[in-house]
Amino acid sequence: MDNAELIAVATQEIEHPTFGMVEQFLEIHELVYHAGRPEIAGITVDDVAKRAIVYFSVKGQAFHFAVQLNTESEIQVYGADTEDFCRVSFAAYSENMSLQQLAGLTNLTPSDSYDKGDKLGIGEMTANGSSLEFQPNPEPGAAEGKLKKLLTFLEQDVAGVKKLIDEAGGTIEVHAVFHNGNTMLGGIHLDKEDIQRLAALNLDIDFDLYAAGNSFK
Numbered sequence: 331m332d333n334a335e336l337i338a339v340a341t342q343e344i345e346h347p348t349f350g351m352v353e354q355f356l357e358i359h360e361l362v363y364h365a366g367r368p369e370i371a372g373i374t375v376d377d378v379a380k381r382a383i384v385y386f387s388v389k390g391q392a393f394h395f396a397v398q399l400n401t402e403s404e405i406q407v408y409g410a411d412t413e414d415f416c417r418v419s420f421a422a423y424s425e426n427m428s429l430q431q432l433a434g435l436t437n438l439t440p441s442d443s444y445d446k447g448d449k450l451g452i453g454e455m456t457a458n459g460s461s462l463e464f465q466p467n468p469e470p471g472a473a474e475g476k477l478k479k480l481l482t483f484l485e486q487d488v489a490g491v492k493k494l495i496d497e498a499g500g501t502i503e504v505h506a507v508f509h510n511g512n513t514m515l516g517g518i519h520l521d522k523e524d525i526q527r528l529a530a531l532n533l534d535i536d537f538d539l540y541a542a543g544n545s546f547k
Contacts, residue, residue: 333373339405340384340397344368351410355395358511358544362387372470375401385413385470391543392507394470412509412543414516417465418476420484420491420533422498425459432460432498436490438483441465462494473504473518481527491531502528502535510541 344361347353362369369387371394376382380402385394392415400408419441424432429445442463447456466483467476480502484491494500508515518537520528528535 335405336373336375336382336384336399336401337370339399339407340386341368343397343407343410344386349407349410352397354546355410355412355511357547359391359395360389361395362389374469374471381408383413388543391415391509393509393543396470412511413470413472414509415507416471416473416476417505418467418473418480418502419463419465420480420494420500420502421461421463422494422500423459423461424498427460427498429460429462432462432494435493435497436462436487438464438487438490441468462498473506474521474524477502477504477520477524481524481531484531484533485527488531491533495532500533502533504535504537506538507540507542509543511543511546513545515539515541 343349343352344356347356371385371387373385374383380400382399382401382405384397384399386397388395394413394415396411396413397407398409398411400406422432425446429443433440433443440462442465444450444457444461446458446460449455450457464480464483467479491500504518506518520535
């Protein structure tokens, strides 16, 4: 089994729906297409559970449409649903330290950063401080799984992370965009292990939640 096989089966379901959820969603939203094929936003494979998910990009939206596959004997579709866009990251910011000083507090490699005085975006605005952001898992997926992966990443340098927390207000930021299909947005669950791991790092967590898209007919 390779990704091409997963994509082929998932795309077949998109183009010739057998599940009502696929038909319902395609009535109210369009997928992004390139050269006649739907754009793949990502793929996750669970070898233990013998399952996989293929994520499709939705035109004009941050959230994705997910086709769920069973891979145990042969690849078969067993479901479909919208998958909220979720960004889970650890960020630190200081108006007093340079980027070099900030980065020197940890041996972790940031996924994004800027220095005090750097231009932000395409305008004339410049940064009033320095910032580091760590997002080891930018691929599509649920917030719960992303948080666990982020905590595992941060636990590689507990001392450094605590310095970023104490000296630069380091915090975990969760930005999620749900599909407002029927007003039932779902939620984000922190289990006991998550809470204990956050506490061990002395971390707080901030949630920014949004709803977007068209309602089901």
